[in-house]
Amino acid sequence: MTDYVDSWYGHSIRVELEPTPRLEGAHRTDICVVGGGITGCSTALHLARRGYRVKLLESERIAWGASGRAGGHVLPGLGTGMDTIAKGLGRDAARAVWDMSLEGLQLVDDLVREYEIPCDLRWGYVHTAIRQRHMKMYREWVDQMATEYDYHDMELLDDHGVRERVRSDYYIGGIHEPRAGRLHPMNYTLGLARAAQSHGAELHEGSAVTRIEPGEPAKVYTEYGQVEADFVVLACNAYLDELDPALRSKIMPVGNYVIATEPLDEARVRESLPTDEAVSDANFVLDYYHLSGDRRLLYGGQVSYNGREPRNLRQRMEAKMTRIFPALAGVRVEYIWGGWVGITLNRAPHFGRVGTNVYFAHGYSGQGMAMSGMAGKLMSEAISGQAERFDLFARMPHRDFPGGRHLRTPLLVLATNFYRMRDLI
Numbered sequence: 120m121t122d123y124v125d126s127w128y129g130h131s132i133r134v135e136l137e138p139t140p141r142l143e144g145a146h147r148t149d150i151c152v153v154g155g156g157i158t159g160c161s162t163a164l165h166l167a168r169r170g171y172r173v174k175l176l177e178s179e180r181i182a183w184g185a186s187g188r189a190g191g192h193v194l195p196g197l198g199t200g201m202d203t204i205a206k207g208l209g210r211d212a213a214r215a216v217w218d219m220s221l222e223g224l225q226l227v228d229d230l231v232r233e234y235e236i237p238c239d240l241r242w243g244y245v246h247t248a249i250r251q252r253h254m255k256m257y258r259e260w261v262d263q264m265a266t267e268y269d270y271h272d273m274e275l276l277d278d279h280g281v282r283e284r285v286r287s288d289y290y291i292g293g294i295h296e297p298r299a300g301r302l303h304p305m306n307y308t309l310g311l312a313r314a315a316q317s318h319g320a321e322l323h324e325g326s327a328v329t330r331i332e333p334g335e336p337a338k339v340y341t342e343y344g345q346v347e348a349d350f351v352v353l354a355c356n357a358y359l360d361e362l363d364p365a366l367r368s369k370i371m372p373v374g375n376y377v378i379a380t381e382p383l384d385e386a387r388v389r390e391s392l393p394t395d396e397a398v399s400d401a402n403f404v405l406d407y408y409h410l411s412g413d414r415r416l417l418y419g420g421q422v423s424y425n426g427r428e429p430r431n432l433r434q435r436m437e438a439k440m441t442r443i444f445p446a447l448a449g450v451r452v453e454y455i456w457g458g459w460v461g462i463t464l465n466r467a468p469h470f471g472r473v474g475t476n477v478y479f480a481h482g483y484s485g486q487g488m489a490m491s492g493m494a495g496k497l498m499s500e501a502i503s504g505q506a507e508r509f510d511l512f513a514r515m516p517h518r519d520f521p522g523g524r525h526l527r528t529p530l531l532v533l534a535t536n537f538y539r540m541r542d543l544i
């Protein structure tokens with residue numbers, strides 16, 4: 120079992136779990152969840168509170184994967200535009216998917232309140248524009264969401280409007296979205312896990328699943344134990360690795376990185392984010408940031424498509440931050456970390472079943488904070504016999520990444536280079 124990556128999150132944990140012993144020996148349960156991120160913990164919570172016996176197996180620690188490393192921005196919608204969903208599923212279904220994404224936001228809010236999860240949840244969001252074409256894109260987006268999705272919670276900002284919220288000369292305008300926000304993702308995930316335990320779910324850390332034998336019941340194996348279960352839920356996202364090679368060909372791990380500064384004094388907060396809202400820009404490889412509960416600037420943005428950490432990562436991240444906020448020059452960066460984002464070819468999440476009783480949900484493509492919790496809720500509904508909403512997502516067509524296991528990375532790098540170049544123009 121590997122300990123948490125050295126992030127600010129790991130140094131600010133405020134949720135304690137009941138013991139989570141390694142799985143040993145043979146067990147029988149109703150549902151076996153594999154993976155202890157938001158998807159897995161939300162699934163375990165929703166099923167346990169419906170009265171099912173649940174065992175969750177996590178190879179490392181709860182929130183060890185993307186859920187404990189993310190920027191923590193909580194947004195409606197998906198990692199792709201709604202047009203992709205409308206193309207794949209039709210307009211009515213796309214509208215239902217959008218509404219479920221809003222339900223995902225409400226779910227975060229409800230769970231944080233109900234289970235008193237100390238995760239610094241705060242609503243209020245600014246999308247910033249760097250170039251005129253971003254403003255054009257934003258105007259079309261606001262208009263489309265209002266007319267086609269009846270969503271009116273996005274207000275266009277001009278250069279003065281954006282500057283009131285983000286004290287940078289870098290932006291020419293933006294969108295204010297009060298319904299989006301941010302949280303401490305590790306405390307949120309641990310809070311869901313603790314809530315699942317309070318309803319009787321049994322969690323096992325240090326319990327990597329090595330093999331799943333299909334059948335009714337299915338058999339799930341770890342090095343030291345075995346679980347027979349009526350249903351299995353795969354919630355491993357970008358960390359799935361070889362557990363299911365057919366599923367793995369549909370998602371691809373992409374590295375993403377975050378830095379945390381030392382806590383900022385009041386003057387520096389006023390000179391950077393006076394309204395204390397979360398921010399991201401409109402670039403293809405986007406920068407995103409917000410103030411933590413203890414007033415650090417958490418700044419994310421660098422990506423790696425080839426599996427290797429970018430060279431001079433710390434310097435590059437610091438340079439990005441001070442380009443936006445020259446007033447932060449000289450502020451110490453205390454933590455830097457990264458993790459795998461699971462992307463799909465069309466950037467829509469990939470939900471479905473293997474056979475009849477192995478469920479999966481992954482591939483949130485960088486926008487999983489709210490949707491992964493919703494996936495857990497939808498899988499619990501489906502396992503309880505109400506599968507319509509889960510099946511709506513499962514109908515979305517997905518293709519394998521071209522090039523197979525070894526060639527897909529260079530092909531993806533080539534495909535994304537065009538967009539990365541365009542960010543510079």
Ligand SMILES: Cc1cc2nc3c(=O)[nH]c(=O)nc-3n(C[C@H](O)[C@H](O)[C@H](O)COP(=O)(O)OP(=O)(O)OC[C@H]3O[C@@H](n4cnc5c(N)ncnc54)[C@H](O)[C@@H]3O)c2cc1C
Binds near residue numbers: 183186360
């Ligand atoms: C740096 C970074 C920044 C991000 N920022 C944002 C953001 O601001 N907003 C947003 O919406 N999304 C963001 N994301 C994406 C978001 O974090 C994910 O979509 C979400 O956390 C996915 O949750 P999950 O539970 O599906 O996967 P994970 O949290 O990755 O959990 C999967 C778990 O499965 C476990 N596992 C894997 N294989 C096995 C096995 N064989 N046996 C047992 N356990 C196994 C892993 O150890 C891991 O803990 C970011 C991701 C990263 C990496």
